[in-house]
Amino acid sequence: MSSEFERIQRYFWPLAAPEANPPALIGNGDDALAVCSGQAVVISVDTSVSGTHFPPDAAPEDVASKAVRSAISDLAAMGARPWFYTLSIVVPKAYDESWWQRFTDQLMLENQHWRMPCLGGDTTSGAILVVTVQVHGLTDQPLRRSSAQPGDDIWVTSYLGDSAGGLAGLQQRAPIRAELLERFYRPEPPVSFMVAAAPMIHAAVDVSDGLVADLGHIAKASHCGACIDVDSLPLSPTLQDIVSTEQAIAWALSGGEDFAACFTAAPVHADELCALAKEHGRTLWRIGTMIEGKGVQVLRADSPYNHSDAGYDHFG
Ligand SMILES: Nc1ncnc2c1ncn2[C@@H]1O[C@H](COP(=O)(O)OP(=O)(O)O)[C@@H](O)[C@H]1O
Ligand SMILES: Cc1ncc(C[n+]2csc(CCOP(=O)(O)OP(=O)(O)O)c2C)c(N)n1
Numbered sequence: 170m171s172s173e174f175e176r177i178q179r180y181f182w183p184l185a186a187p188e189a190n191p192p193a194l195i196g197n198g199d200d201a202l203a204v205c206s207g208q209a210v211v212i213s214v215d216t217s218v219s220g221t222h223f224p225p226d227a228a229p230e231d232v233a234s235k236a237v238r239s240a241i242s243d244l245a246a247m248g249a250r251p252w253f254y255t256l257s258i259v260v261p262k263a264y265d266e267s268w269w270q271r272f273t274d275q276l277m278l279e280n281q282h283w284r285m286p287c288l289g290g291d292t293t294s295g296a297i298l299v300v301t302v303q304v305h306g307l308t309d310q311p312l313r314r315s316s317a318q319p320g321d322d323i324w325v326t327s328y329l330g331d332s333a334g335g336l337a338g339l340q341q342r343a344p345i346r347a348e349l350l351e352r353f354y355r356p357e358p359p360v361s362f363m364v365a366a367a368p369m370i371h372a373a374v375d376v377s378d379g380l381v382a383d384l385g386h387i388a389k390a391s392h393c394g395a396c397i398d399v400d401s402l403p404l405s406p407t408l409q410d411i412v413s414t415e416q417a418i419a420w421a422l423s424g425g426e427d428f429a430a431c432f433t434a435a436p437v438h439a440d441e442l443c444a445l446a447k448e449h450g451r452t453l454w455r456i457g458t459m460i461e462g463k464g465v466q467v468l469r470a471d472s473p474y475n476h477s478d479a480g481y482d483h484f485g
């Protein structure tokens with residue numbers, strides 16, 4: 170088995186490809202990374218822990234994809250294009266080199282897909298696998314949670330609840346479906362669409378903890394309320410095939426890890442937003458309206474819909 174430094178050189182330094190745009194002033198291999206950008210730099214860090222964010226027996230490829238994509242989701246919600254990321258990793262000593270190879274091969278595929286190299290990080294051993302990805306994105310004008318206005322339409326950028334359905338399958342609480350596992354391990358944050366749509370968007374958040382909880386962040390930060398209709402929630406045919414509509418709605422409202430964007434925009438932009446989404450190979454769903462007041466109201470045919478609005482809470 171090779172040393173820590175040999176592993177860093179062999180597995181992580183090649184992940185500096187493809188080159189960052191604009192390139193780093195000092196890249197991998199020094200005491201620190203040095204970069205310079207003419208635009209605002211948007212930075213977000215997310216940690217994935219074995220047993221908390223993915224099952225302990227998850228494939229290295231799946232852990233790699235989910236860690237990168239869940240971090241990129243925050244860039245999409247800010248309307249920023251990926252620039253580069255850093256990677257901090259704790260790996261149990263018992264993992265063999267084939268694990269390292271498979272993990273970093275998949276990271277390379279993610280780098281190419283998002284055009285986002287890994288320019289630095291930290292490597293240690295420890296009791297369980299922990300992967301921390303800090304992403305850096307660029308934009309001229311970051312989107313915020315705090316700029317929604319009463320009267321805005323509320324939009325989401327993907328089916329909701331599929332990831333929770335995939336997790337339920339892994340945990341033998343529901344039938345396993347390959348498409349749902351794919352949504353759990355390889356979500357598709359709407360990066361290029363959100364960058365292009367940013368000028369029309371008032372406020373945005375990424376849906377990681379659950380729609381009601383995350384939309385609640387927009388409502389609170391914007392000092393207004395939100396009203397959504399459960400019959401307009403985008404539920405995938407696959408999800409509806411494996412569980413009751415009530416269960417699918419519950420997962421769409423609070424399952425979490427959809428890594429979609431939820432955003433608000435003036436109704437006048439509705440057609441243009443849908444056309445733009447199509448150009449970027451995406452679909453948009455309008456799920457409600459921002460209103461005066463506070464909190465998130467969940468309705469069905471104008472009556473309150475009974476649901477749990479608690480999002481995922483690491484200490485709940
Ligand atoms: N340990 C921490 N130290 C400082 N700030 C934190 C810490 N944990 C979370 N935050 C900040 O609190 C806010 C909410 O965090 P979180 O719910 O994890 O956001 P997200 O869902 O976007 O990852 C973010 O702005 C985040 O940067
Ligand atoms: C083994 C396992 N159990 C449970 C979950 C469900 N789960 C874990 S974290 C989480 C919410 C999102 O994670 P968090 O760390 O809060 O992301 P952030 O909001 O910071 O982006 C959910 C739904 C999972 N993904 N894997």
Ligand SMILES: [Mg+2]
Pocket residue numbers: 214215
């Ligand atoms: Mg977080």
